[in-house]
Amino acid sequence: xxxxxxxxxxxxxxxxxxxxxxxxxxxxxxxxxxxxxxxxxxxxxxxxxxxxxxxxxxxxxxxxxxxxxxxxxxxxxxxxxxxxxxxxxxxxxxxxxxxxxxxxxxxxxxxxxxxxxxxxxxxxxxxxxxxxxxxxxxxxxxxxxxxxxxxxxxxxxxxxxxxxxxxxxxxxxxxxxxxxxxxxxxxxxxxxxxxxxxxxxxxxxxxxxxxxxxxxxxxxxxxxxxxxxxxxxxxxxxxxxxxxxxxxxxxxxxxxxxxxxxxxxxxxxxxxxxxxxxxxxxxxxxxxxxxxxxxxxxxxxxxxxxxxxxxxxxxxxxxxxxxxxxxxxxxxxxxxxxxxxxxxxxxxxxxxxxxxxxxxxxxxxxxxxxxxxxxxxxxxxxxxxxxxxxxxxxxxxxxxxxxxxxxxxxxxxxxxx
Amino acid sequence: xxxxxxxxxxxxxxxxxxxxxxxxxxxxxxxxxxxxxxxxxxxxxxxxxxxxxxxxxxxxxxxxxxxxxxxxxxxxxxxxxxxxxxxxxxxxxxxxxxxxxxxxxxxxxxxxxxxxxxxxxxxxxxxxxxxxxxxxxxxxxxxxxxxxxxxxxxxxxxxxxxxxxxxxxxxxxxxxxxxxxxxxxxxxxxxxxxxxxxxxxxxxxxxxxxxxxxxxxxxxxxxxx
Numbered sequence: 001x002x003x004x005x006x007x008x009x010x011x012x013x014x015x016x017x018x019x020x021x022x023x024x025x026x027x028x029x030x031x032x033x034x035x036x037x038x039x040x041x042x043x044x045x046x047x048x049x050x051x052x053x054x055x056x057x058x059x060x061x062x063x064x065x066x067x068x069x070x071x072x073x074x075x076x077x078x079x080x081x082x083x084x085x086x087x088x089x090x091x092x093x094x095x096x097x098x099x100x101x102x103x104x105x106x107x108x109x110x111x112x113x114x115x116x117x118x119x120x121x122x123x124x125x126x127x128x129x130x131x132x133x134x135x136x137x138x139x140x141x142x143x144x145x146x147x148x149x150x151x152x153x154x155x156x157x158x159x160x161x162x163x164x165x166x167x168x169x170x171x172x173x174x175x176x177x178x179x180x181x182x183x184x185x186x187x188x189x190x191x192x193x194x195x196x197x198x199x200x201x202x203x204x205x206x207x208x209x210x211x212x213x214x215x216x217x218x219x220x221x222x223x224x225x226x227x228x229x230x231x232x233x234x235x236x237x238x239x240x241x242x243x244x245x246x247x248x249x250x251x252x253x254x255x256x257x258x259x260x261x262x263x264x265x266x267x268x269x270x271x272x273x274x275x276x277x278x279x280x281x282x283x284x285x286x287x288x289x290x291x292x293x294x295x296x297x298x299x300x301x302x303x304x305x306x307x308x309x310x311x312x313x314x315x316x317x318x319x320x321x322x323x324x325x326x327x328x329x330x331x332x333x334x335x336x337x338x339x340x341x342x343x344x345x346x347x348x349x350x351x352x353x354x355x356x357x358x359x360x361x362x363x364x365x366x367x368x369x370x371x372x373x374x375x376x377x378x379x380x381x382x383x384x385x386x387x388x389x390x391x392x393x394x395x396x397x398x399x400x401x402x403x404x405x406x407x408x409x410x411x412x413x414x415x416x417x
Numbered sequence: 418x419x420x421x422x423x424x425x426x427x428x429x430x431x432x433x434x435x436x437x438x439x440x441x442x443x444x445x446x447x448x449x450x451x452x453x454x455x456x457x458x459x460x461x462x463x464x465x466x467x468x469x470x471x472x473x474x475x476x477x478x479x480x481x482x483x484x485x486x487x488x489x490x491x492x493x494x495x496x497x498x499x500x501x502x503x504x505x506x507x508x509x510x511x512x513x514x515x516x517x518x519x520x521x522x523x524x525x526x527x528x529x530x531x532x533x534x535x536x537x538x539x540x541x542x543x544x545x546x547x548x549x550x551x552x553x554x555x556x557x558x559x560x561x562x563x564x565x566x567x568x569x570x571x572x573x574x575x576x577x578x579x580x581x582x583x584x585x586x587x588x589x590x591x592x593x594x595x596x597x598x599x600x601x602x603x604x605x606x607x608x609x610x611x612x613x614x615x616x617x618x619x620x621x622x623x624x625x626x627x628x629x630x631x632x633x634x635x636x637x638x639x640x641x642x
Contacts, residue, residue: 009527020514020555319510322471323524323571324499326492410472413510 009325010332017333018340029305033345034352036298040385041353043294044287045377049361051280054371057208058276059268064097064137064238065247067271068254068263078262081232086257092245097137099236100128100223104216106164107189108179122164122177126192126216128223137240140205143212147184147203154219157202158190161213165204170369190216195226208371210273237263291385298389299396302341306334307400314404318412327405331398338397339390346386353377418610419468419579420444424477426463426633437463439633440477445579445612450605452624453614460633461614462583468612469502469581470494482578499527503572505582509564511556511571517543518552521571528575542574543567546600562593569600573609580604582613586620598623 018026059065068083070076077083080098087093104126107119131150135141140159141149150159162168166178182188182201190199205212224230241250247267254265310317320330358375366373404412426438437460445451455461466472468479470486479486481501489497504510511520518539525535543552546566556564565585572580582601586594598620605611605623613624621627622641629637 005527005529009523012523012526016514016519316512319506319512320523321495322498322504322510324495324502325523325527326495329527408472410466413471413506 003328006326006329006332009329011336013320013325013330013333014336014340018337029341030344030348032301032305033298033341034348036294036301037346037349037386037389038352039294039297040291040389041349041377041382042357042375043290045353045375046361046366046373047283047287047290049376050366050368050371050373051276051283052371052376053365053368053373054208054276055268055272055280056374057371058272061138061140061143061207061209062211062238063266063268063271065241065245066239066250066254066265066267068237068239068259068265070101070235071262071264074262076229076233076235077237078233080234080237083259083263084234084237086259087237087239087254090250090253092241092250093239094242095133095136095240097129097133097238098220098234099134099238100220100227100229101235102126102128102192102223102227105191106160106179106216107191108182108186110189111187120180122179124161124164124214124216125211126158126190126218126223128220129217130220134217137238140212140217143205143207144203145206147201149203150217150219152219152221154202155222156197156199157218158188158199159203159205159217160201161205161207161215163210163213164216168204190218190226192223192226197226208369210370295388295392299392302338302393302396303400305341306338306397307403309337310334310401310404314407314412315415317404318407318409318414321405321409322413327402330405331401334401335394335397338393342390342393343386346389350382350386353382418445418447418449418482419612420478420480421468422478422480424464424467424479425475426460426467426472427475437633438467438474438477441630441633441635443468443628443635445610447578447610448605448608449626450601450611450624451613452621452627453612453630454616454618454621454627455630459630461630464630465581465583465612465614469504469579470498471504499524500575501578503575503577503580505565505568505572505580505585507584507587509556509561509568509588511564511567513556516553516555517548517559517567517570520556520567521574524571525575538574539570542570546570547596560593562589562596565589565593565597566600569597573604577609579610579612582611584614584616586615586617594620 068077084096084098087096102125104124106122106124109120113119131152135149144159145162150157164179165182166180169176169178179188184201184204186201187198188201190197199218205217207213239250241247251265251267259265317330321327353375354377358377361373361375421441421443424438424441424443425436428435428437441464453461453464463472467474481497486494512523515523518536521539521542522535525538526532530538540549540552543549546569548563548566548570551559551563556567559567586597589597601611601613602623615621625641627639627641628635629639
C-alpha cells in the first residue's frame with residue numbers, strides 16, 4: 001500500500017505539480033492556510049491572552065510571587081517581625097513589602113456640603129506601605145496616572161485608586177459610591193476606626209487590578225499611628241523572588257517552618273481571584289472550541305481545494321492509472337501537496353505570530369476592562385497546533401484524492417461522469 | 418499473446434441497454450501489427466479498451482500470455498498495464514506539468530528502476546522518436562506531432578509486450594502523421610506488437626492485418642502484403 005515506491009512516485013508527482021502550478025492558485029491556497037493557522041493560534045491566543053494579561057497584572061502589581069496574609073479569624077499576621085526576618089534570610093528572596101490593611105471611609109466635599117445634602121462618602125480599604133519597598137516589589141510608582149508617588153516622609157498624604165473618583169467610574173449609577181470633584185491636591189477626610197484625619201490626595205493610581213483601583217494607599221507609619229499598632233505586626237507580606245526561583249518551593253519552605261499557624265501562605269497562582277479562575281476555565285473551553293472549529297474549517301478548506309484540484313485533473317489521474325501508476329502513488333502525491341500547503345502556510349503563520357503579532361500585542365495590548373490583553377502563543381502549544389493542522393490536512397487531502405482515484409480509469413480518461 | 422473470446426460489452430444509459438461489442442473472437446500474435454478499422458460508433462475503441470485492460474467486459478474472456486484477465490485484481494491489472502502494455506492515445510494524454518523526459522520517465526520509475534537508469538532509458542526513447550533535443554520542454558511547448566511522439570516514447574520506453582494506439586494520427590497533419598507511421602513501422606520491424614485503431618486506409622496499409630468492426634462484430638479480416 002504505502003510502499004517506498006508509491007511514496008517515491010507520489011513525491012515525484014507532487015513536487016512537479018506544485019512547481020508548475022499557477023503561482024496565483026498556489027499563493028491563494030497558501031494564503032488560506034495562513035489564515036487558517038492564524039485562526040487556530042491567534043483567536044484562542046487572544047482569549048487566553050486577555051486572562052494572561054489579568055494574571056500578569058495581579059502577579060506583578062499586587063501579589064508578587066508569594067503573598068502571606070492574615071488568617072480569616074485573626075486581626076493581623078502574628079509574629080510578623082520574626083516572619084519578615086525569616087523570609088529576608090532566604091536566598092531566593094529578592095525583596096519583600098509588608099502592608100497594613102484596614103477598612104476605611106473617605107469623605108469629600110465636606111467643606112462645601114449643605115445641611116440638606118448627603119455626605120459624599122465612600123467605603124474602601126486603606127493599605128499602609130513602605131513606599132520604597134512596595135515600589136521595589138510591585139512598581140506601584142509606575143501606576144500613578146496623575147500626581148506623584150508617596151515618599152517615606154509624607155505626612156497625611158494618600159494615593160487613591162482611580163475607581164474611587166467619580167470622573168473615572170465607568171458606570172453612571174447613583175448607587176455606585178465615588179468621590180465627586182476630587183483630584184490631585186484635593187483634601188478629603190479619611191476615617192479608620194474611630195480616628196479621622198484630613199489628608200491630601202497626592203496621586204491617582206491607574207491599573208487593571210481592582211485591589212489597586214478601589215483602595216487607598218498611605219505611608220505605613222501614618223497608618224500605624226491611626227490604628228494604634230506599634231508591635232510590628234502587619235496584615236500582608238508580599239515576596240518577590242530572584243529570577244528563576246520557584247514560588248511553590250518558597251511556599252513549601254514557609255509551610256515547613258510552621259508559618260501557616262499564624263498566616264496564610266499563597267503563591268500568586270493560588271491567590272488569583274475566583275472570578276479569574278472561572279474566566280480562565282471558560283476561556284480555555286472557548287479557546288478549545290474555537291480551535292476545534294478552526295481545525296474543522298481548515299480540514300474542509302483543504303478538502304475542497306484538493307477535491308477541486310483532483311476533480312479538474314481527473315482525466316490526468318485516469319491517464320496516470322492507465323499507464324500503470326498505482327492509485328496509492330497518486331493519492332500520496334495529493335497528500336504531499338496538502339502537507340506542503342499546510343507547512344508553508346504554518347511557517348508563514350509562525351513568522352507572522354512570533355515576529356509581528358506577539359511583539360505588536362505586547363507593545364499595544366488590547367485595552368480590556370480587567371486586563372491588558374496580549375497574544376499568548378506558547379511555542380510548545382503552537383507546534384502542537386502545527387502538527388494538528390498538518391495531520392488534519394493529510395486526512396483532508398487524502399480523502400478527496402481517494403474519492404477521485406477510485407473512479408473508473410477509462411471514465412476518468414474519457415471525461416465521462 | 419492476446420486472445421479474446423466472445424467479448425461482449427454492454428452500456429446502461431438511463432435504463433436503456435446498448436450492446437457495443439457483440440461477441441468478438443480475436444487473437445494477436447507476438448510481433449504482429451494489426452490495424453482495427455470501422456466507422457464511428459462501431460465499437461473499435463471499446464474493443465481496444467477491453468483488450469488493454471482499461472475497462473472490463475460485460476461477458477467473455479481476455480487471455481494475455483495465457484493469463485485470464487477476469488482472475489486479475491485491479492492492482493494486478495495496473496501492474497500488467499505498467500509492465501506489459503504501452504498506450505498511445507488520440508489526444509496524446511501527456512501530463513502537462515511534466516517535461517517530455519519526465520513524462521517518459523514516470524512509468525519507468527514506477528517499475529522500480531533507479532532515477533539514473535530510468536532517465537537514460539527515457540532519453541534514449543525520446544531520441545529514437547527524434548526528440549532528443551526536446552527533453553526538458555513541457556507538453557504545452559511542443560507541437561501536436563511532437564507531443565504524440567513523446568507519447569510513443571513513453572509507451573515503448575519499457576519495451577512493452579503490446580503497444581495499443583487509439584487513432585494516434587487523428588489530431589495530426591499529414592506530415593506529422595506520416596512521421597508517426599514511420600516510427601510505428603520501425604518499431605514493428607524491431608519486433609514490437611502493435612494494435613492500432615485508425616480511420617485512414619492510408620495508415621492501415623502499414624499493418625500486416627486489418628480488422629474491420631461494425632456494430633460490435635468483426636466483419637472482415639484483410640491481410641496486407
